[in-house]
Amino acid sequence: MxxxxxxxxxxxxxxxxxxxxxxxxxxxxxxxxxxxxxxxxxxxxxxxxxxxxxxxxxxxxxxxxxxxGWSVLELVSNVYQSDDLASIVVPEMTHLRDEVGETISLYIRAGKERIRTQAVESNQPVRRVANIGQRFPLYIGASGKVLLAWADPLFVQEVMNDPNWPKELSKSDFKNKLAQTRENGYAISIEEREAGAAALAVPIFGRDNQIVAALSISGPVDRFTPEAVKRFIPAAQKTATLIGKMLTR
CATH class of the missing domain: 1.10.10.10 (Winged helix-like DNA-binding domain superfamily/Winged helix DNA-binding domain)
Known part of the structure; x- marks a missing residue:
């Protein structure tokens, strides 16, 4: 006893x-x-x-x-896949999907990767298929850049010093992209991870203005025209702000 x-x-x-x-x-x-x-x-x-x-x-x-440490982040990823969170974010993600016509995904950081924790697929015949639970490196894709752009600088340096960092990816160029992401408030990727695919991502901020997730719009590259992207940005930012407010209630 x-x-x-x-x-x-x-x-x-x-x-x-x-x-x-x-x-x-x-x-x-x-x-x-x-x-x-x-x-x-x-x-x-x-x-x-x-x-x-x-x-x-x-x-x-x-x-x-x-x-x-990273084990805490692994637990957080499970929390963000809970039914409670789904009841908060999925209706807003669905509304955004209906507004822009493309697949909407929610990513969180787990260690040196990002995980798709929620997704609402486009209704269009040609669309991005988003599997929940998929993991991707942080250094590839719009959502990865968003999650790193507002991360602790020491963590960003850890990611860039990782042995798996692609040799063809310039670290100085990548730092510039992160700075540009912070300045613009969003990131765009064109065929970075998958041929023929494009994405736009914006940050979701929680308490103390800390980034908690990245909200992305993705689809075929030929539909990500300058006119479409100009329409996607305010719609995504509005939805991200609404979700952030819900998470801090």
């Missing part, structure tokens, strides 16, 4: 540590975390080591500060 109580107490303390990162602070030092949870640094260090081994916490090699 005492052992069980000790295990429960350790779990509670580990969860308290994770909740330290629920505010606006991206990184915390060992002393900061110990102060927040009211525990000795040695105890916090042991718990952080366990959380780090499971991928829920990661430590910056230079600053020695801690931040949330």
């Amino acid at each position: 005492e052992r069980d109580k000790g295990t429960v107490r350790a779990v509670e303390r580990a969860l308290d540590i994770l909740l330290c990162f629920s505010g606006t602070e991206m990184e915390l030092g060992l002393s900061d975390i110990a102060k927040k949870v009211g525990l000795h640094k040695s105890t916090v260090h042991r718990l952080l080591a366990s959380l780090e081994s499971k991928g829920f916490i990661r430590r910056h090699p230079q600053t020695e500060k801690y931040r949330l």
Whole structure:
């Protein structure tokens, strides 16, 4: 019984540590975390080591500060596929689909990938087929650029330093594209991931103006004319703003 109580107490303390990162602070030092949870640094260090081994916490090699790890993002991806979220976003995505006539998708970041968590397909005979749950690299496609454009700069650098980064993709050009995405408020991709396909994506912001997802319009490249894109941009941004407000209620 005492052992069980000790295990429960350790779990509670580990969860308290994770909740330290629920505010606006991206990184915390060992002393900061110990102060927040009211525990000795040695105890916090042991718990952080366990959380780090499971991928829920990661430590910056230079600053020695801690931040949330990829395992948390994997859990978040499941949350964003829940029925509750679907009841919020799918009606708005359907309305956008009916307005622009193309496939609408919702992407979130999970580690160094993006996952399509919701999709409403176009009713047109020739259309993009969007499979929910598909994963794609962040460095390819409009949604990937949007998710990186408003991400933490240290994370962006991690993605660009990944061994899987395509050699043919210029890092300096990619940084410029991210800057352009932030300036414009949207990103466009033409046949980046798939021949004959194009996409436009905009950010969805949650609490504290943090990006939580990317909303995209995709379809055959021949329908993404300059006139069509000019019409898609305000429609997508309006829908993204509505979804963002719903998520922060």
